[in-house]
Amino acid sequence: MQGLWDFWAAYRSTLAFAIVNSFLALSTYAVLSAGILSFATVTYAAFGGFLGARMVLATGIDPMLTLPAAALAGAVLSYLVALIFLRLESHWMALASLALILITRVIVINIPVVTGGVNGMSVPLPVSLELLAVLIALAALVFWRLSVSWYGIAAQSVREDTAVASSLGIAPRKIQTIAFVISGAVGGLGGMLLAGALQFISPDTYFVNIAFTMIAGVVLGGSYHWTGVIIGAAVFTALPVIAQAIIPEFQDVANGIVLLLIMIFLPRGLVDPRAIRLRNKFQLPVAQAIKDTSSTKLDI
Amino acid sequence: MDLFFEQLINGVALGSLYALFGLGFGIVFATLGILNAAQGTYASWAAIVALAAAEHYKLPFIPALLTGVVAAGVIALLVDQVAFQPLRRRGKDMLGALITSIACWIILDSLAGTATGHNSLSFPRGTYPSTMYHLGTIPLPVMQIITIAAMVAVTVGLHVLIRHTRFGAAMRAVGWDQTAASLGGVNPRYVVIITAFIAGSTSGLAGVLGGITTHNVSFMLGEGLMLKGFAAVVVGGYDDVRGTALAGVALGVLEVMTSQYLSSGLRDGITYALLLGFLLLRPRGLFGSLTYSRA
Numbered sequence: 001m002q003g004l005w006d007f008w009a010a011y012r013s014t015l016a017f018a019i020v021n022s023f024l025a026l027s028t029y030a031v032l033s034a035g036i037l038s039f040a041t042v043t044y045a046a047f048g049g050f051l052g053a054r055m056v057l058a059t060g061i062d063p064m065l066t067l068p069a070a071a072l073a074g075a076v077l078s079y080l081v082a083l084i085f086l087r088l089e090s091h092w093m094a095l096a097s098l099a100l101i102l103i104t105r106v107i108v109i110n111i112p113v114v115t116g117g118v119n120g121m122s123v124p125l126p127v128s129l130e131l132l133a134v135l136i137a138l139a140a141l142v143f144w145r146l147s148v149s150w151y152g153i154a155a156q157s158v159r160e161d162t163a164v165a166s167s168l169g170i171a172p173r174k175i176q177t178i179a180f181v182i183s184g185a186v187g188g189l190g191g192m193l194l195a196g197a198l199q200f201i202s203p204d205t206y207f208v209n210i211a212f213t214m215i216a217g218v219v220l221g222g223s224y225h226w227t228g229v230i231i232g233a234a235v236f237t238a239l240p241v242i243a244q245a246i247i248p249e250f251q252d253v254a255n256g257i258v259l260l261l262i263m264i265f266l267p268r269g270l271v272d273p274r275a276i277r278l279r280n281k282f283q284l285p286v287a288q289a290i291k292d293t294s295s296t297k298l299d300i
Numbered sequence: 301m302d303l304f305f306e307q308l309i310n311g312v313a314l315g316s317l318y319a320l321f322g323l324g325f326g327i328v329f330a331t332l333g334i335l336n337a338a339q340g341t342y343a344s345w346a347a348i349v350a351l352a353a354a355e356h357y358k359l360p361f362i363p364a365l366l367t368g369v370v371a372a373g374v375i376a377l378l379v380d381q382v383a384f385q386p387l388r389r390r391g392k393d394m395l396g397a398l399i400t401s402i403a404c405w406i407i408l409d410s411l412a413g414t415a416t417g418h419n420s421l422s423f424p425r426g427t428y429p430s431t432m433y434h435l436g437t438i439p440l441p442v443m444q445i446i447t448i449a450a451m452v453a454v455t456v457g458l459h460v461l462i463r464h465t466r467f468g469a470a471m472r473a474v475g476w477d478q479t480a481a482s483l484g485g486v487n488p489r490y491v492v493i494i495t496a497f498i499a500g501s502t503s504g505l506a507g508v509l510g511g512i513t514t515h516n517v518s519f520m521l522g523e524g525l526m527l528k529g530f531a532a533v534v535v536g537g538y539d540d541v542r543g544t545a546l547a548g549v550a551l552g553v554l555e556v557m558t559s560q561y562l563s564s565g566l567r568d569g570i571t572y573a574l575l576l577g578f579l580l581l582r583p584r585g586l587f588g589s590l591t592y593s594r595a
Contacts, residue, residue, distance in 0.1 A: 216403070256404065256406035259406070
């Protein structure tokens, strides 16, 4: 019993980080599901995180209030980003969002009044695992409802083919703007939760590596369904911890190799709705056929 | 005024490093269509290998430099064949290649950290030329001259290779469309392998020279070069090596001047603001061609 308790204590924080990372991954997925590769999630997260942390430190308000504030801040910021970025072609947008992350770090360093500058700031905002569990359940519910809504279907068509989508009466720009705002809200919230989970944030907390980790998590889990995103983020968070337990010296190398293998052998990710659909579709006739042949053999 | 000229030369030398690195990065992006996150590690590894060659095997400067450069080319070649070739066979997919390049970045970065013992090493005195020339009263270290000369030579060489040779035409054809290129009698696999090697060794050269001049050989070396090299490629226009070279030098000068006369805190800010500005207002960069687009 004690062993089980130790295990739980040791991996409790891993679970917390898995949930936090799921939020950031969902934010990346929100735009990816409308056909946009954007790393700007990191910027929304930084905005939400620093704003929320500073709000608590400066005014001493209830930390719970900072969560909607961070989400709102992220949403507003992402709307502004969408206004500018959506004019760009797809791969220029990906590059521009990378540039945005680089600039975010410079801005964070240069306004020490708000962010603590290079030294960062500690965040007296404990985020309980229960709260995270409730929030991720809520986020899952939202993404599930979105995926079957009119918006979800429109986003999917925009992702598959923008020209076809607009010929069907869908305004791609509008759908993509909505996707950006969803991404911003989820990203801002995720940034705040990350600050709470880490208890300390600095300019390096929200930088390129987090963007790469997130996009890797999304693609690893499967970028065609929101459950895949959560699973991917969880796997990508757990992987270093597991690798650390098995081969401590080369944990990063092990991560990289696993990521490489998954991308090469499972290019559509761990959760692939198309594969599942195909399997379900073919299962029945195949099973029937096998039954038929076996019964023929019996006859002979 | 002397200070200004001294800083100008510093800026050009620094910018030459960005330009050299950016050349490698840009070729991969233009020809292979990959945003290669692992490119920075080629530079780190080139510096580490060159350092090992100079320190442990007592090679003189030029052979040590070449060892590092070739090592980076070979690593780039391996990364391409292991991480990008399987995806390439299945068809164009920028996102997939980005992820596998991130995987290689993680692997090579952490191995580089292990190789250097997570320290910042530097080339010991005497393993590289350290003569100091003087232009009037302005000091002119020979390593800066070598860096600038190397950048100019590589830029001219690559420009001639890409624009005026048959192989260069094949490279551009593969960059445009692999299937069409192979219908035209080009062997894409061969072109891709050579291109990956050239790109890796160019970035590796930046790594070795940067490791010597900044006295910093570690995994951080490549990361710094990559962000600035990326900026140089975008600002210059990634399908023209002259643009990358010019933009790299300009960024270097701008950075040094900013930290000298404005504030060192703004140093990175100016580069990245310029990068974002170009992406938004003139995404094809200074020299990029108008019709170039990749689906």
